[in-house]
Structures are given as structure tokens and as C-alpha cells.
Amino acid sequence: MQKTIISVQNLVKRYGDFEAVKGISFDVYEGEIFGLLGPNGAGKSTTLEIIETLRPKTSGSIVVNGINLDEAPNDIKKIIGVQLQSSGYYPNLNLTELIELFAGLYNRSVNALELLDTVNLRDKAKNKYKELSGGQKQRFSIATTLINDPSIIFLDEPTTGLDPQARRNLWDLILDIRKKGTTVIITTHYMDEAEILCDRVAIVDAGRIIALNTPDQLIDELVATGFERPKEVKKANLEDVFIHITGKALREE
Ligand SMILES: Nc1ncnc2c1ncn2[C@@H]1O[C@H](COP(=O)(O)OP(=O)(O)OP(=O)(O)O)[C@@H](O)[C@H]1O
Numbered sequence: 001m002q003k004t005i006i007s008v009q010n011l012v013k014r015y016g017d018f019e020a021v022k023g024i025s026f027d028v029y030e031g032e033i034f035g036l037l038g039p040n041g042a043g044k045s046t047t048l049e050i051i052e053t054l055r056p057k058t059s060g061s062i063v064v065n066g067i068n069l070d071e072a073p074n075d076i077k078k079i080i081g082v083q084l085q086s087s088g089y090y091p092n093l094n095l096t097e098l099i100e101l102f103a104g105l106y107n108r109s110v111n112a113l114e115l116l117d118t119v120n121l122r123d124k125a126k127n128k129y130k131e132l133s134g135g136q137k138q139r140f141s142i143a144t145t146l147i148n149d150p151s152i153i154f155l156d157e158p159t160t161g162l163d164p165q166a167r168r169n170l171w172d173l174i175l176d177i178r179k180k181g182t183t184v185i186i187t188t189h190y191m192d193e194a195e196i197l198c199d200r201v202a203i204v205d206a207g208r209i210i211a212l213n214t215p216d217q218l219i220d221e222l223v224a225t226g227f228e229r230p231k232e233v234k235k236a237n238l239e240d241v242f243i244h245i246t247g248k249a250l251r252e253e
Contacts, residue, residue, distance in 0.1 A: 002026040002029035002030065002032075002084075002104070003030040003032040003067050004028070004029060004030070004152070005029065005064070005152060005183050006027065006028035006051060006062070006063070006064050006065075006152065007027050007028075007061075007062070007063045007183070008024065008026050008047070008051065008060070008061075008062050009024055009025045009060055009062075010023045010059075010060040010061070010062045010104070011013055011023065011024050011025070011047065011050065011057060011059075011060035011062065012027055012057065012058045012059045012060050013043070013047075013055075013058050017037075019047050019207060020041075020043045020054065020207055020214045021043040021047055021057075021058075021207045022043075022207035022208050023051075023060070023202075023245070024043075024060075024136055024202075024204070024207070024208060024209050025209070026202050026209060026212055027048075028152075028181075028183060029109060029118075029186060029199075029200075030183055030201065031178065031182075031183055032152075032183060032184075032199040032200060033174065033178050033182055033183075033184040033185075033197050033198050033199050034072070034183070034184070034185050034186070034198065034199065034200055034201070034202070035185075035186050035187070035188060035198035035200070035202070036048065036185065036186070036201070036204055037187070037188065037189075037191070037194055037201050037202070037203050037204065037245075038201055038204035038205055039189075039205065042204040042205055042206060042207065043204055043207045044156075044187040044189065044204055045100040047204070048154055048156055048187060050062065050069075051064065051069075051185075052080060052154050053069065053073040053076055053077055053080075057069075060154055062081070062095075064076045064080065064152070065079055065151060065152075066116070066120070066221035067079075070200060072245070074218060076253070077240055078148065079150055079151045079152065080144030080148070080150050080151070080152045080153070080154065081144075081146055081148060081150035081152065081153035081182075082153075082154055083141045083142070083144065083154065083155060083156065083158075084102065084144050084146060085198050086129065086137070087143070089129040089202055091129070091130060092128070093128070094125065094126045094127055094128055095112070095116060095124055095126075095127060095128075095129065096112040096113070096116070096125045096126065096172055097114055097123060097138060098129065098144075099112040099116070099143070099144070099147060099163060100112055100159055101146050102144055103147050103148075106147055107113045108148060108149075110148065111147075112125065112139065113125055113194065115143050115146060115147065115223075116143060118141055118143065118172075118176075119139040119143040119173060120169070121136060121139055121140060121143065123223065124136060124140075133166075134161050134162055134163055134166070135163070135165075135166030135169065135170070138162060138166070138170060139169075139170065141158070142155065142158060142170070142174075142177075144169045146181060147176070150180065150182065150185060151181075152182065152183040152184075152185065152233050153159060153177065153182055153183075153185070154185050154186075154219065155186045155187070156186075156187050157183065157187055157188060157235070158174070158186065158188075158234065159185060159188065159190065159193060160192050160235070162190070164239055164242055164243055164246075165246070165247075167190075167193070168243075170194060171193065171197055174186070174197060175197065184201055185202060186198070194215060195215045198215060199214060200212065200213060200214050200215075201213070201214075201218070203218075203248065210213075225231050
């Protein structure tokens with residue numbers, strides 16, 4: 001029996017007259033990678049930010065690890081890891097100094113180099129954020145979610161804009177984080193990514209969950225309706241070619 005670590009019930013969010021989230025309910029199990037998928041404007045980030053205590057909800061109930069968001073949002077903050085806005089990365093500080101600063105905000109001391117190691121950025125410890133490549137920036141952003149040793153981390157489109165190697169590298173990182181027991185909630189527009197990473201996905205459209213299951217089950221259900229891909233699929237695709245000829249290793253970015 002899986003333990004529920006996040007329970008969302010009838011969540012509604014209105015911005016003025018516009019209802020962005022229309023009464024959604026779902027549970028996230030401890031230790032899983034749970035994906036929120038959906039087109040632009042579906043309400044994924046809004047839902048995520050409400051659970052992260054960063055945005056007020058209109059109605060509904062949210063319980064994170066037994067803590068009711070209405071009663072003790074600060075207790076929820078202590079056990080979750082949130083990607084900080086890059087605007088909060090003071091331009092004159094290097095990565096080590098930024099981590100130390102954020103750790104101070106959580107009232108914690110962390111070994112910055114060890115943390116940078118987990119995201120493969122030790123050699124950039126003395127660099128400033130603006131000197132990083134896109135992939136390195138994303139990895140640093142994931143490192144910042146781990147500063148308070150959280151039980152749950154939230155990743156909003158972590159691989160958008162990355163090259164295939166950097167995406168795969170980030171997938172490995174996310175799988176490693178989960179292997180250590182951390183629950184991961186992720187939003188993405190990439191279905192290949194969701195298929196590889198997520199234990200279960202909720203497909204959100206116009207503020208409603210229209211499907212929720214394991215990727216495998218969702219695919220099987222579609223196939224059971226008689227769906228077939230319009231043309232025979234080749235055994236490889238262009239991305240396989242790209243990775244095959246450029247190598248899987250992460251580049252010196
Ligand atoms: N602060 C706000 N004020 C008014 N409307 C907002 C606000 N934030 C989001 N919205 C609207 O709510 C809807 C859901 O936005 P949200 O950012 O949650 O979608 P999303 O699924 O994360 O989309 P994307 O994939 O583009 O990031 C959109 O129509 C958006 O315009």
C-alpha cells in the first residue's frame with residue numbers, strides 16, 4: 001500500500017473572473033515521480049505554486065505529509081524543496097556563496113561543494129550564475145531545491161530549452177534524487193520525458209484533470225480503443241541519431 005504524501009482535494013483557483021483551476025483532486029505517493037502534463041495555460045504552474053505555498057488558493061484542501069496547508073504553511077515549507085526564481089540569484093555572488101546564502105535563509109549549514117557535486121557543478125563553484133550554460137543553470141536550480149534536505153521537490157519544466165545530452169543528464173539527476181527517497185513533482189511539455197521519468201502522470205487541460213495513471217496504463221488504454229500510429233514507426237528517431245553520433249556525455253558547456 002502506497003503512502004500518500006500530498007493530497008489535493010477540489011482545488012480551485014480564480015484570477016478575478018477567470019477560473020484557472022477548476023476543482024482538481026489528486027494524490028501523490030511517497031517516493032514517486034509524479035508528472036503534471038498539459039498544454040500552455042492548463043493550470044500546472046498555478047497548482048504547483050499553490051502546493052508550494054507560494055500562491056493563495058481560492059478553495060479546496062491541500063495536505064502535505066499530514067500537514068494542512070491552511071493550518072501550518074510554514075511547516076510545509078520546511079519539508080519541501082522549491083526552485084528559487086533566478087532573479088533571486090544575486091549577480092555578484094558565485095555558486096558557493098549563493099548556496100551559503102540560501103542555506104542561511106533556511107537556517108541550515110550545508111557543504112556547498114558537496115551539494116554542487118551532486119549536480120555535477122563542483123568545477124563551477126567559483127563562477128557566477130550568469131556565467132553558466134542553460135543546462136548548468138537548470139542543474140544549479142535543482143541544487144537549490146535540495147538545500148534544506150527536503151522530502152519533496154517541485155520542478156517546473158526543468159528541461160525546457162536544453163540540448164538532448166543535457167536533458168538526459170538532468171533525467172539521471174532527477175532519478176538519482178528519487179532513488180534517495182525524495183518525492184518529485186514535475187511539470188513538463190515533453191512526453192518522452194514524462195514516459196521515462198514519471199511513475200504516474202496527471203494530464204491537465206483547461207484547469208481539469210482529464211487523465212491520471214501510469215504512462216504505461218494510459219498508453220495501453222489508448223491502444224485498447226483500437227488506436228494505431230498512422231505510419232509504421234522506425235526503430236530509431238532523429239534524436240537517437242543525434243545522441244549516437246555526438247555521444248551521450250555531457251558537454252563542456
Ligand atoms: N497572476 C495571474 N493573473 C491572472 N491570470 C493568471 C495568473 N497566473 C496565471 N494566470 C492564468 O491562469 C492560467 C493557468 O496558468 P498556469 O501558468 O498555471 O498554466 P500552465 O499550465 O503552467 O502553463 P504553461 O505550460 O504555459 O506554463 C492561464 O490562462 C494564465 O493566463
